[in-house]
Amino acid sequence: MTLITILLLACITFLTRYLFLHPKLGLRIGPKMGSFLSLSAPAVLTAIWVPIIFVKDNNLDMSLTNPYLLAASVAVVVSKKTNSIYFTLAASVSAFILLRVFL
Incomplete structure (x- = not known):
């Protein structure tokens, strides 16, 4: 049953993208x-990163001991200052x- 579901979802994904990308269809x-x-x-x-x-x-964990929140804050500040993704x-x-090591 799982394999059938995966195959159906793959077909649906392919068809929805193919309809808009193929130049001869005109959609x-x-x-x-x-x-x-x-x-x-x-x-x-x-929807992925907030949880x-x-x-x-x-x-809800908004404490100063939340390493995810603190590292995300570092990412925001560094991205604004440097404008470098790497x-x-x-x-x-x-x-x-x-x-994670020190908290």
């Missing part, structure tokens, strides 16, 4: 729908590892 998204869909990636990413950073044991990644991962 185009309108400007309003394109604008609406441009917000889907940030929404999905936010990771703020939720611990099904409770330096931001290195600094935030290093901060997270150090915070």
